[in-house]
Amino acid sequence: MTAFLFQATIYLLAMVIAVPLATRAGMGSVLGYLCAGILIGPVLGLAGSDVTGLQHFAEFGVVMMLFLIGLELEPRALWAMRDKLIGLGGLQVVATTTAVTAIMLAFHLEFATALALGMIFSLSSTAIVLQTMNEKRLLQTEGGRSAFAVLLTQDIAVIPMLAILPLLALPGARAVARAEAGGTHPALVFVDHLPGWGVTLLTLAVVAFIIGAGHYLVRPLFRFVHMAHLREINTAMALMIVVGIASLMNLVGLSPALGTFLAGVVLADSEFRHELESDIEPFKGLLLGLFFITVGAGIEFSVITERPFQIAGLVILLVALKAGILWLLATVFKLRGPDRMLFTLSLAQAGEFGFVLVSFAVGQRILPPQIAEKVLVVIALSMLITPALFIVQEKLSKRMRPAARSADEIDDPQPIIVAGIGRFGQVVNRMVTMSGFRTTVLDTDLKTIQLMRTFGFKGYYGDPTRPDLLAAAGIAKAKVLVVSLDDRNSATRLVAYARQIRPDIHIVARARDREHVFELYRAGANDIVREMFDSSLRAGRYVLENVGLSEFEAAELEKLYFKMDRAALRELAPYWKPGVPLSENADYIHRAREMNAELEAAIMERFSHQPDATETEAETAEAAIKGKE
Known part of the structure; x- marks a missing residue:
């Protein structure tokens, strides 16, 4: 029995050491297991006699x-x-x-x-x-x-x-x-x-x-x-x-x-x-x-x-x-x-x-x-x-890539530029154009641009981060720039460049996650939308409606959470350190925990007062947090 337990310990120890190392090195778990077996078997001779x-x-x-x-x-x-x-x-x-x-x-x-x-x-x-x-x-x-x-x-x-x-x-x-x-x-x-x-x-x-x-x-x-x-x-x-x-x-x-x-x-x-x-x-x-x-x-x-x-x-x-x-x-x-x-x-x-x-x-x-x-x-x-x-x-594959297609010539620049026409950008562009406004759409995906044109939406092929293409798209006179690029680094670079050449332009940017919000905020974006945030809020409201709250109460809580979360992001932005994961940023974690407690207290306070006070309380809470900046 002792020998069996010893062998089991050897095999499990080899698993928990070799496999994470192999995975982090990009080798995959299977190769990690094989390497662990080679290590305890032919190399160290610890595999036992009955392999x-x-x-x-x-x-x-x-x-x-x-x-x-x-x-x-x-x-x-x-x-x-x-x-x-x-x-x-x-x-x-x-x-x-x-x-x-x-x-x-x-x-x-x-x-x-x-x-x-x-x-x-x-x-x-x-x-x-x-x-x-x-x-x-x-x-x-x-x-x-x-x-x-x-x-x-x-x-x-x-x-x-x-x-x-x-x-x-x-x-x-x-x-x-x-x-x-x-x-x-x-x-x-x-x-x-x-x-x-x-x-x-x-x-x-x-x-x-x-x-x-x-x-x-x-x-x-x-x-x-x-x-x-x-x-x-x-x-x-x-x-x-x-x-x-x-x-x-x-x-x-x-x-x-x-x-x-x-x-x-x-x-x-x-x-x-x-x-x-x-x-x-x-x-x-x-x-x-x-x-x-x-x-x-x-x-x-x-x-x-x-x-x-x-x-x-x-x-x-x-x-x-x-x-x-x-x-x-x-x-x-x-x-x-x-x-x-x-x-x-x-x-x-x-x-x-x-x-x-x-x-x-x-x-x-x-x-x-x-x-x-x-x-x-x-x-x-x-x-x-x-x-x-x-x-x-x-x-x-990098050597085999065909020569890049030259960017389209932009003949009709509009006051709204949409950079990136993936799923997020398509919804934004469709809503804006159906409201009677015209846009200049830029994207590096030629198939998507061609598909847009078949449905009657005008778009141009090209890299939105290129200064010459932005200039041709009318960045000098545009009122709004929508940045919805899939690559987060490209999106951040575009926001920083647009803010540098046009301090007065309004920039709406899509963020991948909370950390990307801080990057875009520092780069100069005016409105930052986390791609899953609004849909998650709506899902949360549906949950609240189905566990006993009325539609009004769930909707008011959704508004309260939205306002306080945005205010919290503004306050947490100074604590963010580029290149340091949020899980390793002690100051950020400490302040985030405090603000989570404040948010929870505000929500509990909401239920201890009359329903129609929620909007005022949300604005008061947001103003209080802004006042601490």
Whole structure:
């Protein structure tokens, strides 16, 4: 027991130290887990003797991940993405599998081994790529959306791969593997002696049972359990579904990931979907992290030291081969410039599901252990260089960007300039123009400008922060400048420049957050609107109306909060220090707490007086706060 607790402490300590460091370095959590495993395993030798046994336990993290992926994949959503899933994603999996299989056959490997390696290396790292794209805000680009479709196809493709692998096993291979593992259950013995086609038919039968059970058994059972109104029982139910299906699949010698994925898809449109996700997510994250740590701890570094050039060559060959196929597919599907480069390099590594397929293929006696060791090292190293691939992509994409289109010539400047015509700017511009006033709209998004023109709104393409374009837009005579640029630094620079050349112009600016308010205030903006503030106030008023307050009381409280919050921002502005996070600014925090107490006291005082006094009290409170400046 003491040894177990010591090993658990080592693994958890490695998690809480290595993963945050890797995340802050931009490497992603998966690479952090792998590095933690490498550190406590091959480097320090603290992983313990039973890493393989622990990895089998941790594989439940992968099982739970596939269950959650299934919950996210509603059949209707999959059908809507069918073109990219079947076309782009399907072609990538088939082409990469075929190419790798052909190369392995050229190295005189058995066909079953070559095909298994082709399927393993056709996958990319969903966890690393999606996390990196989210951090770099690349998922909304065309290249990012295409990469996401391919990753989704790969995740789905794992399921038929797990069903195909038993067909590649030699007769009796499963029985030998089961005997070595000590499996003696009659059902396991029966399955082990089935031919490949028999295993496939059994797989289809079990899949049909899981689908039927998901529709007709799980939902009524969940409703029955829900009657207890106990969170721990709901969690137990969720775990029972995953573990029960995994046990059923193991009983007939199949992959538990296959069953749980299908169960997730079946339950994707149920009313219990979100509760299942919240119950399973903590277990999935912990066990999946443990799985990656055990993979890192189990990497045989002797394989690298014995044949360093061979391993390096295999990694380079894998990345180059996948990049070539991805580049060709991006060309066929008309991805251009930076989008093509992002799509190509972001998916050129191997993926975490490769570890699962390797383990399964070894158990089926398809991959010899000596080959499996090399494959695991190649997968891990290709994942470790993924951050470097994104850096290369970023630099190459900058060089590939086409020459900037020259700004439009502004032939009819108006007294109101709207700089930035995103969702925020569009609402402002529409309201102003429909009120009978004319505007000069500037934006760097050519597609948005062209779309505006199709609806009858006049706009000009160009960078609003350029002095020459501002001059052409009539900044010298304009009355109002609306700054609604998406980039906060550009917005602040524009406000500062406009205030410098036109001290008398009225500047209305959109702020991202509270700190951006202080930046714009210092730059010289007259009216600063936080993009979510007014909508949040309205939502808060609806909440108050539905917890017992009258519409009048809720509306008056909304006005009071609005006035006092704006007054508080003016008073807190001198406490703001550029470059210092608000959470580390002691003076700001101290004063903000005092003002929160004053605001709460004012609201409580409002309810202790007659309703019609709210406006006067709000003005008095605002004046009192201004008087302290």
